[in-house]
Amino acid sequence: MFEFVCQQQCRHSHARAGLFHTPHGSVATPRFMPVGTLANVKTLTPQHLEGAGAQMVLANTYHLHLQPGEEIVAAAGGLHRFMGWSGPILTDSGGFQVFSLSEMRQISDAGVVFRSPHDGQMIELSPERAIRIQEQLGADVIMAFDECPPYPASRAVVTQATQRTLHWLERCIAAKQRPDQALFGIVQGGVYGDIRRECATAMLAYDLPGYAIGGVSVGEPTTAMHEIVAVTAPLLPTHKPRYLMGVGTHLEMLRAIAAGVDLFDCVIPTRLARHGCAIVQGNRWNLKNARFRRDYAPLDPTCPCYTCGTFSRAYLSHLVRAKELLAYTLLSIHNVTELIGFTQAARQAILEDHFPKFAAEWEQRLCTSSHDD
């Protein structure tokens, strides 16, 4: 039901092009996955997502548990029916949000207790509960409930969180019942390479259908993140998909692809759009900038998206200045297309056996270009 086929392995790096088969279709990797926290990718319809080349989208267990509640999604026939997305879906376990967003939390080996930001009620989340909720939501890929330590954190704190993550993984595996869902484990270990290695090695024993690298992009320096990814990704099995959680800038994805990562997600394309920003060839442009007022070129003349095919920078600048909601939709269409397109281009380069050239060109372009906002 789930299978990862490596179609081409780069001979000069860990980069690979693959196909990840799920019950709702296949994902051609490497690939960026748009984030639909509350069962929608902000401002985008499923039609827009398809047009942008999206194959797999995310939704969020923590947020959907709070609102509208997994029973409502289950009664609708599951997430696919509820949100009108017939392709593959991945839900994260809620662990990251519990540890990063909620106040008043108590962590024990049993699980986490926290106060609902909606109605103040105390909510308990445990490995068993996180799996049960995700089974009700019905995504194709579900994530293990993990403890994501903050940055910075001492070796002792990170070691304890990693041990707990491993114990919780065992309970997730035991709790899981639906055969049409794939459970991914999440490798933790902070910025400590040896803890990452131990965690990854311990996880391999469970022979999971996929593995994620979690606890990155939590405030650590970019170089530390690249090191961790470079150390961790190659430890994961070559015949299983590898997912780097919460990462979605060009440079970060490029280096992670070179390290053998297949899947990415990030809220950045839609969040930037809501701030009136476009991602163009890896650069960030603030459309409020005066230079766009009379610029009648498309955002990116080489971009295949609806926004670039239809509207000018001047028009987008006008909409952003006028605070028209359509601006956020049009910029999100472009930004999501841009990030997915970047991972598609990397995939193509791998398939055509010139990924090192592709990577070198982008490294140079990204490291010399400047952001204007």
Add this chain to the structure above:
Amino acid sequence: MFEFVCQQQCRHSHARAGLFHTPHGSVATPRFMPVGTLANVKTLTPQHLEGAGAQMVLANTYHLHLQPGEEIVAAAGGLHRFMGWSGPILTDSGGFQVFSLSEMRQISDAGVVFRSPHDGQMIELSPERAIRIQEQLGADVIMAFDECPPYPASRAVVTQATQRTLHWLERCIAAKQRPDQALFGIVQGGVYGDIRRECATAMLAYDLPGYAIGGVSVGEPTTAMHEIVAVTAPLLPTHKPRYLMGVGTHLEMLRAIAAGVDLFDCVIPTRLARHGCAIVQGNRWNLKNARFRRDYAPLDPTCPCYTCGTFSRAYLSHLVRAKELLAYTLLSIHNVTELIGFTQAARQAILEDHFPKFAAEWEQRLCTSSHDD
């Protein structure tokens, strides 16, 4: 270049089905026109509008003059290119907004001086200037600059405003240069039937390519509006399109169609959407209402729109409660489809010679149904 062809005249009312030909395509009437004040119909892409059956859309001279300015639109190649809408466009003259929105205005026979709400600068708008701006914007149909008296207003005030509207119309005609734009006159006269009649009669002398009924839906009782429309519309030439400005509820449109009106516009479908409300068979539903939380039916199972074909009321209720912007897009798609579809159904009934039955059924349905918000 502009022609109105009456395809079928109802034998029991003034209702008629027609085709209004413009340089950017034809409009099958009666028809509702979505409002794109700032060169976009709020939250909808041109693709959405096409899917909703839109043929002609509006934009607003007053708002576009203030932001981004007509020069920017003209340099983009005009409104069609700027906003990505290749079908017919109509711009109103700005008169209504100057009189209803702006403070610090001075009205004289020369024109109106008002303070820009953007930068506080004094702006002068006259018949000549309104035409010049509309020629730069480049819509297919442009509207005469008129004085719209408030409601209530004395006979004396309405008489003076109507006289001025007629004088200004003459200056608009003299100022107009572009042959690819049709100038519509606007009949004023408040709720005074005799002044409406005089105004309409005086305007006929100019043999304009179309006529509008203005100064309605400004606070007068619904019955007064229906009377005014019933009195005024039949006075207008049968071989020219008739446009009732700012009206877009089912009942108002139904009665105006019976009086011989062809075109309508109103911000109501997109404004209601932004308040989380759907228009379903003429009723208004607030999606925040608890009864929709677990209602897995589409908004309207008979509606052909993307929203009804893809999502449930429960999903829309979730998005509205979560204040997700996508809710406003999805509700706008439905609401605009619903209003256009209603005018299309009226057109079909006229063509098939059973408009009286159609009207009677809708009258009964609309006058017995209740709104829930």
